[in-house]
Amino acid sequence: MNKQLLRPFWALNMLLGVSASAFAQQATLQGRVMDQKGNSLVGATVRFEDIQKSLSTNANGDFSLDRLQTGKLHLKVSMVGYASLDTLIQVNDGRNPLNLYLKSNTSALEEVVVIGYGTQKKSDLTGSISTVTSKDFQKGQISSPEQLIMGKVPGVQITTSGGQPGAGSTIRIRTGASLNASNDPLIVVDGIPLAGGGISGVANPLSMINPNDIETFTILKDANATAIYGSRASNGVIMITTKKGSRAGTQVNFSTQNSLATVAKKVDLLSADQIRDYVNANGTDAMKKLLGTANTDWQDVIYGNAFTTDNNINIASKVAKMPYRVSVGYMNQNGVLKNDNMKRTATSLALTPNFFDNHLKLEVNARATWSKSKFATQDAIGSAIQFDPTQPVYVDDKNSFGGYYEWIQGGKPNPNSPRNPLALLELRKDIGDVFRSTGNAKLDYSMHFLPELHANLNVSYDLARAKGNTLTPAIAARNFNEGGERTQYKSDINNKVLEFYLKYDKELPAIKSNIDATLGYGYYKNSTKSYNFDRTSEAGDILTSVNLPFDKPENLLISYYGRMIYSYDNRYVLSGTLRADGSSRFSPDNRWGYFPSVGFTWRAKNEGFLKDHNAISDLKLRLSYGKTGQQDGIANYSYMPNYTIGGDQSMYRFGNEYYYLYSPVVYDGDIRWESTTTYNAGIDFGFNDNRIYGSVDYYSKKTKDLLSTIPIAVGSNFSNFLLTNVGNMENQGLEFNLHVLPVKTENSTLDLGINLTYNRSKVTNLTLSDDPNFMIETGGIRGGTGNNIQAHMVGFTPYSFRVYQQVYDDAGKPVEGLYVDRNGDGVISDSDRYMYKSPLPKYLIGFSAAYSYKKWSASTTLRANLDNYVYDNVSSNFGSSYNVIDQASLVINNAPVDFLNTNFKEKQLLSDYYVKNASFLKMDNLNVAYQVGHFIRNSKATLSISATVQNVFTISKYKGVDPEISNGIDDRFYPRPRTYVLGVNVNF
Numbered sequence: 001m002n003k004q005l006l007r008p009f010w011a012l013n014m015l016l017g018v019s020a021s022a023f024a025q026q027a028t029l030q031g032r033v034m035d036q037k038g039n040s041l042v043g044a045t046v047r048f049e050d051i052q053k054s055l056s057t058n059a060n061g062d063f064s065l066d067r068l069q070t071g072k073l074h075l076k077v078s079m080v081g082y083a084s085l086d087t088l089i090q091v092n093d094g095r096n097p098l099n100l101y102l103k104s105n106t107s108a109l110e111e112v113v114v115i116g117y118g119t120q121k122k123s124d125l126t127g128s129i130s131t132v133t134s135k136d137f138q139k140g141q142i143s144s145p146e147q148l149i150m151g152k153v154p155g156v157q158i159t160t161s162g163g164q165p166g167a168g169s170t171i172r173i174r175t176g177a178s179l180n181a182s183n184d185p186l187i188v189v190d191g192i193p194l195a196g197g198g199i200s201g202v203a204n205p206l207s208m209i210n211p212n213d214i215e216t217f218t219i220l221k222d223a224n225a226t227a228i229y230g231s232r233a234s235n236g237v238i239m240i241t242t243k244k245g246s247r248a249g250t251q252v253n254f255s256t257q258n259s260l261a262t263v264a265k266k267v268d269l270l271s272a273d274q275i276r277d278y279v280n281a282n283g284t285d286a287m288k289k290l291l292g293t294a295n296t297d298w299q300d301v302i303y304g305n306a307f308t309t310d311n312n313i314n315i316a317s318k319v320a321k322m323p324y325r326v327s328v329g330y331m332n333q334n335g336v337l338k339n340d341n342m343k344r345t346a347t348s349l350a351l352t353p354n355f356f357d358n359h360l361k362l363e364v365n366a367r368a369t370w371s372k373s374k375f376a377t378q379d380a381i382g383s384a385i386q387f388d389p390t391q392p393v394y395v396d397d398k399n400s401f402g403g404y405y406e407w408i409q410g411g412k413p414n415p416n417s418p419r420n421p422l423a424l425l426e427l428r429k430d431i432g433d434v435f436r437s438t439g440n441a442k443l444d445y446s447m448h449f450l451p452e453l454h455a456n457l458n459v460s461y462d463l464a465r466a467k468g469n470t471l472t473p474a475i476a477a478r479n480f481n482e483g484g485e486r487t488q489y490k491s492d493i494n495n496k497v498l499e500f501y502l503k504y505d506k507e508l509p510a511i512k513s514n515i516d517a518t519l520g521y522g523y524y525k526n527s528t529k530s531y532n533f534d535r536t537s538e539a540g541d542i543l544t545s546v547n548l549p550f551d552k553p554e555n556l557l558i559s560y561y562g563r564m565i566y567s568y569d570n571r572y573v574l575s576g577t578l579r580a581d582g583s584s585r586f587s588p589d590n591r592w593g594y595f596p597s598v599g600f601t602w603r604a605k606n607e608g609f610l611k612d613h614n615a616i617s618d619l620k621l622r623l624s625y626g627k628t629g630q631q632d633g634i635a636n637y638s639y640m641p642n643y644t645i646g647g648d649q650s651m652y653r654f655g656n657e658y659y660y661l662y663s664p665v666v667y668d669g670d671i672r673w674e675s676t677t678t679y680n681a682g683i684d685f686g687f688n689d690n691r692i693y694g695s696v697d698y699y700s701k702k703t704k705d706l707l708s709t710i711p712i713a714v715g716s717n718f719s720n721f722l723l724t725n726v727g728n729m730e731n732q733g734l735e736f737n738l739h740v741l742p743v744k745t746e747n748s749t750l751d752l753g754i755n756l757t758y759n760r761s762k763v764t765n766l767t768l769s770d771d772p773n774f775m776i777e778t779g780g781i782r783g784g785t786g787n788n789i790q791a792h793m794v795g796f797t798p799y800s801f802r803v804y805q806q807v808y809d810d811a812g813k814p815v816e817g818l819y820v821d822r823n824g825d826g827v828i829s830d831s832d833r834y835m836y837k838s839p840l841p842k843y844l845i846g847f848s849a850a851y852s853y854k855k856w857s858a859s860t861t862l863r864a865n866l867d868n869y870v871y872d873n874v875s876s877n878f879g880s881s882y883n884v885i886d887q888a889s890l891v892i893n894n895a896p897v898d899f900l901n902t903n904f905k906e907k908q909l910l911s912d913y914y915v916k917n918a919s920f921l922k923m924d925n926l927n928v929a930y931q932v933g934h935f936i937r938n939s940k941a942t943l944s945i946s947a948t949v950q951n952v953f954t955i956s957k958y959k960g961v962d963p964e965i966s967n968g969i970d971d972r973f974y975p976r977p978r979t980y981v982l983g984v985n986v987n988f
Helices: 002-023 145-149 223-232 272-282 298-302 379-386 421-426 873-878
Strands: 029-035 045-048 053-056 062-065 071-079 082-091 098-102 112-115 118-121 129-133 156-160 169-173 186-189 192-194 214-220 237-242 251-263 306-319 322-334 341-351 360-374 429-446 453-472 485-508 513-531 542-544 554-568 572-583 592-602 616-630 642-645 651-654 657-660 662-665 674-687 692-704 707-711 721-725 728-744 748-765 775-780 788-793 800-803 806-808 814-819 834-836 843-853 856-866 869-872 915-917 920-934 942-956 977-987
Touching: 029 071, 053 062, 071 098, 082 098, 112 129, 112 214, 112 237, 118 513, 145 156, 145 169, 145 214, 186 223, 192 429, 192 453, 214 223, 223 237, 223 554, 223 572, 223 592, 223 616, 223 674, 298 379, 298 421, 379 421, 379 873, 616 692, 775 800, 869 873
Parallel strands: 029 098, 186 237
Antiparallel strands: 029 062, 045 053, 045 071, 071 082, 112 118, 129 214, 156 169, 186 192, 214 237, 251 306, 251 977, 306 322, 322 341, 341 360, 360 429, 429 453, 453 485, 485 513, 513 554, 554 572, 572 592, 592 616, 616 674, 642 662, 651 657, 674 692, 692 728, 707 721, 728 748, 748 843, 775 788, 788 800, 800 834, 806 814, 843 856, 856 920, 869 915, 920 942, 942 977
16 A cells, blocks of 8 residues: 555656756756755855846755856855855756855854744844754654754753654743643744644644644744743744745655654563462452463553654745745554554645845745544553453454453443453544644735835634544443444634734944834634534434534734844844733733833954954853733633533423523633743853854743632632632743864764753742642542642642652561651641652753764764653552452452552552652664765756664663653553654655
8 A cells, every 4th residue: 555655756756857857958057055064055145147147045955047058157155144155167968066065154144043023133133042944853753843853952842742643742941831821832833823722633733734844943932032922922932934945946855754663662560470370379269260361461462563654745946936835745654552543644835926126025835734543542551551461352252342351240341340452442433534724925025115114914824624533332341331432523723813014124334233123913813613512322322412512712812012123333232022912811901911021132252352263253142031921721701701501410490391500600800811021141152163152041930920720718609719810930940052063074074962951940829818838739640539649839849749758668668558747746647748859850951963974974862851750650550459359340450560569458649659750861863864866867866865763762760661751640651652764855
């Protein structure tokens, strides 16, 4: 099947190769512009002085011009941040493309980076901004865009939720700024702000964006950089720029990656023989009779090797004078959990024409993605950990629960036993179909009468259509007593954006100044329609009925914003922003929020006392202050009186009819914005012509008016808790980023990068009145009813574990049920629990290395989290004698090997024994590539091949499957696989 999928690409490959061979006979000049490291330079200007013609390099750094006379031409190449190249070149038949190298010119202003509503020279930035380009992306099988920059940016932590195809990620920039509201950053793709929240039918909404189309990530971290986005920017902003068309000749790129994923590590469980020995030594005769004769590794039963193919083709060219890029990608990814699969087809179109002598620039972006997922239930993971390994997978009676072994009680599945893990996977069908499309049209008009004044209009949309269903047949033990189960869902998302701003950018040489001013307006409407369906048996009998056919929540945000950037004498830069946001999520009295910021930069390198010191290539000081807001995570109508309809058990009879009852929902009419104030101080430095460069940033964030859940008076006819604004939180951190180029010769380069982040978070207030003992419990765990293992409490890190202090015997073994009486009252009670450790790492470290020698290159990325902890819910839930020998239910279960260390009879769920140090060092990938070069005679086609291993190794004291757990609770974790990838890339 996979060969059939690739045949069209092979055919297109040969066709394009023949075409390229034909065109190569013309008098054509082709070339590539690169920096001294061999990295392609996008947007470099190539000017042919003799014929007065200019063009720009494309996304691969390439340019091409045909219909030229053979002979010598005067060529000039220039780009911001690089010394211009002035040379004579020979025009021949195009068989020997030029390689042109530009030298970094640190006296020139470096590259231009994307900021909110425009661009700015990197040397003039006053905020904390990091940029990662495609040449520095993570290598290998990447299913979702955020995975491209894992470990690449200080202060940014990206944690995938597991190894599921298209798995979601937790993204935190400087830890986040909220407790109950969202901590996710705002993501902007080509000027389209993506609305937060998930999309039914797909594991990760970001996986609906093809990573192959992405050119750069720009991360805005401090409030001076993010305040221009106002109420959505407390958790930072990630700006994604996609690849665009070519103003030179036609470039066609085809890439294919084929990979094999394997399970890197499984839960260490007791073997079948160990279970038999334990039951025979400790069980009753009745329990001994339950033992089977099989030796089943249930984890081997549910896991398997998984193949993935990812194929992309894109064409960058121009029609008349309109550059365009069109791409198509297809990925078929299997999960290591059997029957897990995601198929994604993604298309994109980018148009970037200019009109009226470049006074009017138009950018049109459109993307469409179709995803079809087959979700394997992750309940099978927990069941495989618990299920008795002495039992077989199948039974002879194929009519009994589909032929799978199950624990039986009275002829029916035992309600207190786990289900057969493989049956859970194979006797359940869970399908999700999602279509998502994003697009925008941006107009940038430079006034003819005043070219420094630009009018910019951006109209964009983000829509999704999702549907799906699940079916468990009546023969399955899972829903046997209900006659099986059938569910379905459907939802529509329709978000619209309109933004208009004026931008004035003027050089004032007479006073050595530059003014860059922006004034704008934004309109953002988010709408969702969720359809409600009855839950039925396989035969169609209603199991759970719904009262309303659909829900249609929506919200509206109106914004006004402005920014002024003033620079003097290429040494001093002062910037200020102000944004006013009005949100329909708040009452008219609290609707508007105002978010200012100010920043200052001193370019010390350009001072007289440093200007001539060649050893120092860059030295800059940045100071900033700003305020941002938060509205994501707040219900659309939470400030209004509202009612909820009851279920079938809450009906009132009037005559012969029954009517559903409505009950009031607790609300706070004065609910308002969370707000975060950030201070940032940074130093950017460079030495030896920027062979060594980096930055250091210190930041302090204070969030007030936290959205917190507080208790309300009993008897108020409402629920006992109210979401309102109360509480404060602080974050302080230090970020360090360093790049070193120790080797740079004609044939080889070695580029090293390291980033280090230190962060400390603390809750400073949670109540309206002074109550140091008040806490908000969170972090639900398995093994009992209503148990929480984490809490927010004043003076402690958010999500700290709240546990009993375990007592140990002389041999270092935990003593069952014996804890420290921390308050000294002679009784062990809930008041003896204490706040102990946190899943939030204090230190994040990222390391990258890239080496090239002639046509060979190798690269790797490593990450480390230090001083982060995980609660081992696998061991705490299953590691007891009462679990292994379940006398009450007449069931035998398995247990982690840690059970042999504790020998607990009963579960000790709240013991700090299960809070484990989960610091780790991971090698995310190891990549080797070879540039074959031209491989078709008389053709421009070039070939490169690569081999990558992902999730190479993990070093950690934690004995579980993986120490990297985003919420700090290890329970039924979908293992991240070790993946072997072979890639081929062809350029025409």
